[in-house]
Amino acid sequence: MLITEGGIGYSAGPFFEHYLSDIIKFRGGVNFDNRAFTLKDMGSINDSIYVGKSSYFNVVEKYKINYVTIPLSLIYSKGNDKFNFFLQATLYYSLYLNSNQTGDIHVHISEEDATHFHINNYPEFNIPGDYHFEPLEQSFSTSDIGVNMLFGCIYFIKPNLGITFSPGFTYSFANVWENPERRTTWSRLYKINIGIIYTLKSNSHD
Numbered sequence: 051m052l053i054t055e056g057g058i059g060y061s062a063g064p065f066f067e068h069y070l071s072d073i074i075k076f077r078g079g080v081n082f083d084n085r086a087f088t089l090k091d092m093g094s095i096n097d098s099i100y101v102g103k104s105s106y107f108n109v110v111e112k113y114k115i116n117y118v119t120i121p122l123s124l125i126y127s128k129g130n131d132k133f134n135f136f137l138q139a140t141l142y143y144s145l146y147l148n149s150n151q152t153g154d155i156h157v158h159i160s161e162e163d164a165t166h167f168h169i170n171n172y173p174e175f176n177i178p179g180d181y182h183f184e185p186l187e188q189s190f191s192t193s194d195i196g197v198n199m200l201f202g203c204i205y206f207i208k209p210n211l212g213i214t215f216s217p218g219f220t221y222s223f224a225n226v227w228e229n230p231e232r233r234t235t236w237s238r239l240y241k242i243n244i245g246i247i248y249t250l251k252s253n254s255h256d
Contacts, residue, residue: 056241057086057112061119075125083119083144085236088112095157097169104160105167111153111185115226117144117194132206138216140198146190155183189228194236196222200243210249217242 065079088110095105123140157180159167164178174181202216222236 055088055090057088057114059083059085059114063119065121067125073126073128075127077121077123077125077138079121081119081121083117084114085117086112086114089234095159095163095167095175097167099168100163100166102160102163102167105163106158108156108158109153109185110156111151111188113188114150115190116147116149118147119144121198129204131209134204134206134212136200136202136204136216138198138200138202138218140200142194142196142198144194146192146194149190151185151187153185155185157181157183188232191225191228194222194224194226196220196224196236198241202243204247212247212249214243214245214247216244 061081061083063079063081065077065081067075067077069075090108090110092106092108095102095107119142121140121142123138125136125138127134127136129135157175159175159178159181161178164176167175169175198218198220200216200218202214202218204212204214206212217240219240220236224235225232226234226236
């Protein structure tokens with residue numbers, strides 16, 4: 051299944067910057083990276099002989115996954131002491147830490163279909179009604195690698211404290227799952243980052 055809905059995640063960690071010119075800088079760091087997404091699927095229920103007429107299944111799987119991520123960025127930045135506008139290209143590498151998996155598999159067996167079903171391991175499907183199961187726990191790939199492209203701005207509340215807003219997109223080269231037959235990536239057409247930047251030390255780049 052493809053990612054049906056994105057989720058709200060967060061990342062936090064230190065980074066350093068080095069100016070290559072007055073408007074271009076390199077940034078590197080290490081982040082604790084929390085990501086979230088939802089998978090949804092639904093369809094009719096059949097067995098090897100009978101095609102269900104009004105029975106169906108509805109699957110919702112919700113995942114929150116934690117990584118340690120190393121982002122390496124080139125940033126084009128223009129602005130003043132209050133506002134900075136920037137274009138950022140990032141190559142990242144992430145190591146999987148752990149995950150939290152929840153969800154529900156809802157199966158509805160209608161009265162007109164129930165007596166026709168003979169599904170191995172599910173004899174209860176001969177009785178009309180609604181059935182709920184927990185999704186099978188999934189294993190994730192140990193790493194992820196991809197690129198981010200962001201365009202955004204920073205508003206400085208204080209010289210060393212700013213709020214950043216940056217829409218953009220992510221393209222991932224790795225499969226989310228450990229099982230290669232199940233294919234999902236972190237690629238998204240759009241994403242929005244909102245965050246706070248606190249500068250410990252400001253280095254002049256004049």
